[in-house]
Amino acid sequence: MSSVRDARIRAWVTLAHCELPQRDLVALLRAAGDPETLLASRGRIDGVDVAPATREMLMSPPADAVAATLAWLESPAHQLVTWEDADYPQKLLEIGDAPPVMFHMGRRELLNRPAVAIVGSRQATPQGLDDARAFARALAGAGVTVVSGLAQGIDAAAHEGALAEAGGTIAVVGTGLDRVYPSANRKLAHAIAERGSLLSEFVPGTEPLKWHFPRRNRLIAGLSRGVLVIEANLSSGSLITARLAGDQGREVMAVPGSIHAPLSKGCHKLIREGAKLVETAQDVLVEIGVNVATPPRSDTAPHAIDAATRTAYAPLLDAMGTVPMDLDKLVQRTGLPAQAIAAQLTALEIDGIVAALPGGKWQRRY
């Protein structure tokens, strides 16, 4: 490793440990051009107005913690992902507040795949967990990466379902990557670190603090083309993730359920507010614009003539062909009483199968 590269890594890690307000960090970094220049400036950069407290934070990075993170990065399994990297997730750059530096374990190539987030309740029902696994497995099987937050419940089930499939899975966590929260997901976290992608904007050693989770949620949405919510009550954090996704221009999708199920209420609220109701992984692929070579949903529009209608009205439909025809002609062709034909024509017109034309004529539309 060159000393120039070492210095750059040290500067990124130091900046990460300063924990500046995100807005200030981005503004200063954009003006300074690179992290070393920013650190050397001590926060006094022309045209960037930050509070004295921000400058103070920049001038007092915690030396021991920086050293510990640099030691953590010695392992080839532990990586930085910064704005400078060609494989920084491009989708994330679309959101206003993409973090300049993040920590990573696992398969970096997953960071730039078409992705969809699956989120939901920590207290999911067994059916909800099954659904999360099944959606994740089918989506990842179609090559789409499944993003979630490594929480218990829907998050964990989504990661599990996607892990072994082609698309794989990204877990965005609200702690340092040397911690696992919740501890129930330790084994899953290790599997993702090996076979998937584990991502955090927090420095190693960061504990699970309540206010880290909304930040984590914006990254989950930001990495994805769309967010699918499976089971959420009305106070679920998943609704916030969905709102962030909408603000970021991502597709918002929700799985409906019984009106008597508390964990469907959040999904129903989202659907009422414009989220797309989805029933299958195929629906999700259509929404996020991923083309998969499968037969399209069969056309069940009431306009199509179904077999039963076809049979019931066969003599009349056969007599009509597709040429405009009046009642007399139809009586003559079918041998049916005029009343019966009139009644059937009215029914077929209501069904949208025949059209009434000027001059008392009728024509088949299908």
Next chain:
Amino acid sequence: MSSVRDARIRAWVTLAHCELPQRDLVALLRAAGDPETLLASRGRIDGVDVAPATREMLMSPPADAVAATLAWLESPAHQLVTWEDADYPQKLLEIGDAPPVMFHMGRRELLNRPAVAIVGSRQATPQGLDDARAFARALAGAGVTVVSGLAQGIDAAAHEGALAEAGGTIAVVGTGLDRVYPSANRKLAHAIAERGSLLSEFVPGTEPLKWHFPRRNRLIAGLSRGVLVIEANLSSGSLITARLAGDQGREVMAVPGSIHAPLSKGCHKLIREGAKLVETAQDVLVEIGVNVATPPRSDTAPHAIDAATRTAYAPLLDAMGTVPMDLDKLVQRTGLPAQAIAAQLTALEIDGIVAALPGGKWQRRY
């Protein structure tokens, strides 16, 4: 009964029995002005172009059947409802093909009440039947008349739920009013004829013919401000009723369910196509614009500060007040480390609770 009135009734009944194509009947009647004139014209009216078969139908009304219907109308329980009547359902006149003459039993005043249709599967689940009864009871309890088609399943449950409530119920049937189809609903039909309203555009004696049901469906939608679908598979006639309702400018609403329930698929299809997802009778009242003095749905928007957030961020939120404030001031006021404040501000900004202002200042929005 005056002989003038008798003659008018006889003319309406005769016209009904001619069973002209609806379009021809309306055009002829509009041009002729009244049914006697129309009958006397034998279908030869200036400016109205109908097929010879229509004229033939008009010239050969079935005399015995007309006499039987006139006898049926002798009972005070049996009535005509025609375009001439002041209490002809006004809502129905909004649709293009309102029938000029219908047959009726029961409480005519129900025909001009604010109404909502409840329709769905004939093979409904027990839960679907419970839901139909509960929605109907609550809506009729709020003074809204519940319209349906007297079919088995959801239709029957909706009538049952509404029958005893203030709004009452209207059954629009696809047979003559002297028939009950299906026969399983005989008792219900009699109850509706007494305490609700039973309506048909078909002359007494008309059997349940397949092509009468779409006509019946357009009246169900036409009488109502909106149509609520509770349980429907993808080939359900309820989807046709919903489509007719949409074409007629009525609200279309559907109750969601599990993605694994075949009888939810039709409802989900409607919701994807723009129908409103409803969970409660209150949701329906809002959609159809009926104001009921009940507390509005509690605001569960993620923007509101919930109790848990309030507690977690109390020192910072209290320190902020609602005046724009910079990080230094917040450090000074709270005594918290700048990093902790920065992290909390970022979380609160993502939650939409605080806003980042120019000049490094922050302000509470709530």
